Amino acid sequence: MTSTVELPLWFFVLILLFAAVTFASHFLFPSVRWFFRRRLERAVERLNERLTRPIEPFKLARRYDMIQRLIYDPEVTHEIVNYAKEHKVPENVGFEKARSYAREIVPSFSAVTYFGLGIRLARMLVNSIYEVRTGPGNADVIRSIPKDATIVFIMNHRSNMDYVLITYLAAQTSTLSYAVGEWARVWPLSRLIRMMGAYFIRRRSRGALYRKVLARYVQMATAGGVAQGIFPEGGLSLTGRLMPPKMGLLSYLIEDHGISERDTVFVPVAINYDRVLEDRVLIAAAERGDRRFGARISVVVRFILRKFWQGVRGRYIRFGTAAVVFGTPLSLRAFGPEQPVEALAGELMSRIEDAMPVLMVPLLARHFETAPESAVPAATLVDQVARDALHLGAHMPSMTPEELSQAIDKGLEGMRRNRLIEKVEGGWQVIPSERAVIAFYANSIAHRFAQDHARAE
Numbered sequence: 063m064t065s066t067v068e069l070p071l072w073f074f075v076l077i078l079l080f081a082a083v084t085f086a087s088h089f090l091f092p093s094v095r096w097f098f099r100r101r102l103e104r105a106v107e108r109l110n111e112r113l114t115r116p117i118e119p120f121k122l123a124r125r126y127d128m129i130q131r132l133i134y135d136p137e138v139t140h141e142i143v144n145y146a147k148e149h150k151v152p153e154n155v156g157f158e159k160a161r162s163y164a165r166e167i168v169p170s171f172s173a174v175t176y177f178g179l180g181i182r183l184a185r186m187l188v189n190s191i192y193e194v195r196t197g198p199g200n201a202d203v204i205r206s207i208p209k210d211a212t213i214v215f216i217m218n219h220r221s222n223m224d225y226v227l228i229t230y231l232a233a234q235t236s237t238l239s240y241a242v243g244e245w246a247r248v249w250p251l252s253r254l255i256r257m258m259g260a261y262f263i264r265r266r267s268r269g270a271l272y273r274k275v276l277a278r279y280v281q282m283a284t285a286g287g288v289a290q291g292i293f294p295e296g297g298l299s300l301t302g303r304l305m306p307p308k309m310g311l312l313s314y315l316i317e318d319h320g321i322s323e324r325d326t327v328f329v330p331v332a333i334n335y336d337r338v339l340e341d342r343v344l345i346a347a348a349e350r351g352d353r354r355f356g357a358r359i360s361v362v363v364r365f366i367l368r369k370f371w372q373g374v375r376g377r378y379i380r381f382g383t384a385a386v387v388f389g390t391p392l393s394l395r396a397f398g399p400e401q402p403v404e405a406l407a408g409e410l411m412s413r414i415e416d417a418m419p420v421l422m423v424p425l426l427a428r429h430f431e432t433a434p435e436s437a438v439p440a441a442t443l444v445d446q447v448a449r450d451a452l453h454l455g456a457h458m459p460s461m462t463p464e465e466l467s468q469a470i471d472k473g474l475e476g477m478r479r480n481r482l483i484e485k486v487e488g489g490w491q492v493i494p495s496e497r498a499v500i501a502f503y504a505n506s507i508a509h510r511f512a513q514d515h516a517r518a519e
Contacts (some may be wrong), residue, residue, distance in 0.1 A: 063508060115204075115213065115236035120286025121259065125170040132164045132279055133157065141274040156271065163275040167261050169239070176237055177259040184230035191223070192335070193380055195419070195459075196231060197387035204235050207327045207391060212284050214315065216410045217331040218304055218418075219293040220506070221338045223384070227292055228331065229258070231386055236289045241311060246425075260462050265296065279312040284315055294407060298340065300348035304415060304506030307407040316399050316406065328406075330389030330413035334506050336382025336423040336473065337480055345498050382423055382476045389417030420458045420507050422473035425450055426509070427503035430483065437489035444470055454510060 145156040242258040293308035
């Protein structure tokens with residue numbers, strides 16, 4: 063027992079290395095994880111004290127645990143058996159397929175990343191580009207919803223800035239979980255998006271097994287009280303008008319509601335902009351009849367860096383107003399989960415339309431759209447917008463004549479910088495090549511005026 067054993071130095075080092083790894087994995091790493099886990103839990107407790115709707119435990123669960131829970135769900139298991147029979151493969155192959163789908167879908171939410179990095183970036187980006195306007199009753203809408211209900215924000219999709227804008231505005235209420243498409247599955251963007259609580263979906267996948275895994279995740283998150291944001295149009299509007307809703311995610315929510323103890327309350331969210339960053343890209347896609355936008359992540363990064371540099375120099379110019387208004391909430395329990403999903407989607411889109419804010423650039427675009435080729439005097443625009451303000455009532459902020467004149471001047475200058483109009487002798491004139499862009503902005507509020515709505519349709 064006390065005799066000497068000679069070993070090569072490399073072998074002795076290898077033994078020490080294995081011993082160190084074993085000690086760390088069995089004693090050190092669990093203690094370190096526990097230490098940081100406790101610190102994170104205390105931080106979340108302090109954070110929940112200031113949030114209107116605290117972060118639910120479901121969202122804080124480990125990603126590995128959520129994946130395991132999802133793939134062993136009875137409904138998913140049943141679909142795995144069907145997949146194996148349909149494709150004539152062993153069930154373990156179907157099981158691994160379901161596991162790959164679950165890994166693709168389930169996020170890895172980090173409260174530190176969400177509130178420490180994500181909200182700060184969202185605030186900086188939004189405030190550097192837009193003047194943000196919110197509906198006067200937005201806070202009351204959230205307060206009116208029972209604490210034990212799950213909130214699902216149903217939003218129109220005007221721009222990719224919608225994600226950033228709503229995340230920033232909802233920061234005082236709770237965290238939001240979005241469904242994002244294939245465009246976001248780019249490293250390192252995908253990692254950040256997962257940590258922000260978003261989950262990826264394949265919009266063109268038609269496989270029954272994939273749909274079941276996605277449906278069960280959405281249903282589990284809803285039953286767990288996770289606040290979600292859904293764009294029922296399924297993509298950006300190419301014309302400025304609301305597009306027909308798609309039923310996928312909404313149908314998943316209805317399917318599970320009968321056995322869920324929580325009520326689901328839908329909050330319609332109407333978003334409008336004085337300037338949509340992608341306006342000409344969207345219009346070009348509409349003219350081609352496809353949805354290939356050709357946008358590259360490098361373009362987005364360059365734009366953000368340019369705005370940041372302008373801000374550092376104190377020379378950036380905002381692109382007008384971005385407005386977000388919450389409509390009348392809709393309780394799924396009161397509406398009736400047995401109602402067809404088409405009826406629910408139609409009602410929600412109608413409430414979004416009713417809440418749509420009226421901004422100055424869309425209002426001016428409405429008049430330029432029908433204006434003759436000659437210039438429109440500024441005084442004529444003031445008279446027309448003043449009449450519109452009386453017609454719109456509460457849908458447009460109350461302004462004195464001086465404030466209205468200033469808002470019109472600001473809107474005209476914004477349109478000029480966007481190369482939509484030019485100042486000529488006698489007033490303002492539409493640049494002929496930009497009439498499609500003028501119609502794009504006018505369409506966002508066309509439903510407020512019966513004659514405009516008929517022309518847009």
